[in-house]
Amino acid sequence: MDCLFCSILEGAIPSQKVYEDENVYAFRDINPQAPVHVLVIPKEHIPSADAVSAVNSGKVAAVFEAIPKIAKECGLEQGYRVITNVGEHGCQSVKHLHFHVLGGKQLSEKMD
Numbered sequence: 885m886d887c888l889f890c891s892i893l894e895g896a897i898p899s900q901k902v903y904e905d906e907n908v909y910a911f912r913d914i915n916p917q918a919p920v921h922v923l924v925i926p927k928e929h930i931p932s933a934d935a936v937s938a939v940n941s942g943k944v945a946a947v948f949e950a951i952p953k954i955a956k957e958c959g960l961e962q963g964y965r966v967i968t969n970v971g972e973h974g975c976q977s978v979k980h981l982h983f984h985v986l987g988g989k990q991l992s993e994k995m996d
């Protein structure tokens with residue numbers, strides 16, 4: 885399967901690692917939209933939030949257990965935003981479930 889984030893996990897494509905555990909990997913977005921912009925992914929290939937089920941939701945829970953640790957490590961004590969894009973209308977460009985963690989400044993109230 886040709887997946888950019890699986891290639892990053894394999895080390896075939898370099899990334900700026902922020903966090904890693906048994907189930908989760910986090911790295912700096914190559915095109916940051918905020919002073920802190922980290923992508924947090926499950927190591928298991930899940931195509932998007934639309935593919936989460938009882939079979940793989942434990943891997944998603946592991947991502948959310950990691951996010952507070954990543955936020956602390958990145959100095960986001962004043963808050964942050966967690967976003968996942970899904971499909972064409974959601975502007976998902978990489979088909980491996982990932983959560984954008986954005987912060988380091990006052991973010992806009994606008995969500996779209």
Ligand code: AMP
Binds near residue numbers: 912916977
């Ligand atoms: P999305 O549009 O929600 O699918 O988000 C994909 C994100 O992956 C975008 O914010 C890209 O900037 C980011 N991205 C693409 N290629 C890389 C890469 N090689 N390393 C880090 N981030 C990347």
